[in-house]
Amino acid sequence: MSSSQLKASYTYQSPRWKSKEFMVYYVLFAALAFKLFKSAWDMSNSWHPGFYRYQRALSKGWMFGRAMDLSDAQYSGFRSNLPSLVPLFAAFVIISHMVQRSHSFLSNSTKLVSPSTWRIFSAASSFVILLAIHGVGLFKMMIILFINYAIAKRCKGSLANAILTWTFNIAVLIASDRTRGFAIGPWMPALSFLDTSPYTGFQPRWYITFNFSVLRLISFNMDYYFFRGRSPSSSSTNPANPYEMLTRTEQEASRRSGDNGANTVYNRTKEVFHIHEAPRRDEFGFLNCFCYVFYLPLYFAGPIVTFNNFMFQTSQKRHVSLPQVLRYGLRHIALFLFMEFMLHTCYAQIIIKAHPNFTLYTPLEVISLGYFNLTFVWLKLTCIWRFFHLVALADGIWPPENQLRCMSNNYSVSSFWRAWHKSYSLWIIRYIYVPLGGSSHFLKNVWPVYTFVAIWHDVELRLLYWGWLIALFMVPEAISKKLFPESKVVHQWGFKTDFYRHLCAFGASFNAVMMILANLVGFVLGGNAFLLFQIMFSSLSGIITSSLSFFSVYIAVHFMFEIREEEKRRGIFRNY
Helix, strand or coil: CCHHHHHHHCCCCCCCCCCHHHHHHHHHHHHHHHHHHHHHHHHCCCCCCCHHHCHHHCECCCCCCCCECCCCHHHHHHHHHHHHHHHHHHHHHHHHHHHHHHCCCECCCCCECCHHHHHHHHHHHHHHHHHHHHCHHHHHHHHHHHHHHHHHHHHCCCHHHHHHHHHHHHHHHHHHHHCCCCCCCCCCHHHHHHHCCCCCCCCCCHHHCHHHHHHHHHHHHHHHHHHCCCCCCHHHHCCCCHHHHCCHHHHHHHHHHCCCCCCHHHHHHHHHCCCCCCCCHHHCCHHHHHHHHCCHHHHCCCCCCCHHHHHHHHCCCCCCCHHHHHHHHHHHHHHHHHHHHHHHHCCHHHHHHCCCCHHHCCHHHHHHHHHHHHHHHHHHHHHHHHHHHHHHHHCCCCCCCCCCCCCCCCCCHHHHHHHHCHHHHHHHHHHHHCCCCHHHHHHHHHHHHHHHHHHHHCCCHHHHHHHHHHHHHHHHHHHHHHHCCHHHHHHHCCCCHHHHHHHHHHHHHHHHHHHHHHHHHHHCCCCHHHHHHHHHCCCHHHHHHHHHHHHHHHHHHHHHHHHHHHHHHCCCCCCC
């Protein structure tokens, strides 16, 4: 259900925060949460019998005299490169604004005088910096870019464009992974020196982050394909209510001004997510394609912006609010410091990587390991995405915000994925979900959608299992929403509203547990996640602990329901 439909069907409900029911929930949930956090702390200290297995793999820390867990290669790489990334992007943003101003980039009417001026600067900057970072890898990416561009220009609006684009880019994803970035040595031994330093740059594994570039390559070709004759439904390409896409800060500012997103802020958001109006035909050129695919602030990790969106934003007056950028930056610093705190106090990541002897861990500690591993994944991605979002924001580009809700504030499988990697979700909807038929074929479409999502993350069997589990868990949720809406259960069958709320909470709790299982399979344990569940249910203490954990999720779901009701009372209607 879209945000506008939610708003139209909303019936005001009195707050439950101070009710007797919630008072009981507060006490029980606080006790259960304390036990969960204490178990994570106990596992991360020398008095735990499993500490010796990973003790030597811990890194030197800087908080509380404790070591820290830097066992995750992705985050430790991002963290160690921050001293280089910050001045690099600061220089890029400063020079970018200088280029815009010194070349009379804008007129008072917001009409762009010479959009190609800034794009030439951006493309040149990307070429020089990525050449230093990837070396020969940049030329491999440029060959891929040229072939992809040739497909679009040769096939134009024919169906062959879509077929060849998808086939080529999926093949590139798989082949680049299997050949370790199309290594030259196995094919041309005489040139094998090009696979070694210094020819490979500071980061030889260019193919690790190239999956984001693949999304942009597909976006360019598909937007050109739509432009030349075949367009997806306009209702699918833009949010039904662009106001829901605003950051929380903007929503608060909008409400204080009394327009609830209907005027200036709403218009700014329509501008940001303006992806259904294609650029002019001459703007689908190679320079613009290169500039878009390799735009530095969003190159390494996104967020994902469609080609139409990027061209629209770079063709308009840049609205950069320094106070808003500073507030966003302070939020990111606070998030980064919280991440550092977690890495010093909870070693869940490294415990799993050390292949623990689970007989040394209590059932509650096993549950704690799973929960805090997933929490780490959420925090890690949030830190990385928001850093690059901040850089783009400072440059005047407004990409969609990822991670719109805390990981622990989700109970619906479909809503979770709308809010988790929001920019990727919008991309999937535009280029896969809607062309396959959209919601009218939901139960069939989720399978190819999440198969691609799994392959895009990495070409591994555990991620295919993860994608298929997510698709599988979406089916009962979609069926139950269809068969048991509130209008039927309460108004037609005569059940009380509170009964329906508790029934929904039970089903949502089951959903949440299934999401935890799927993500443990995909991002933490692989197939061993099922072994973990087997361990949990092989003893009486495990069954009791699992039951109490499910009950704590059930209580948390009631809080989630009330959070969403509170948002509606304030005039905020979201479909996630």
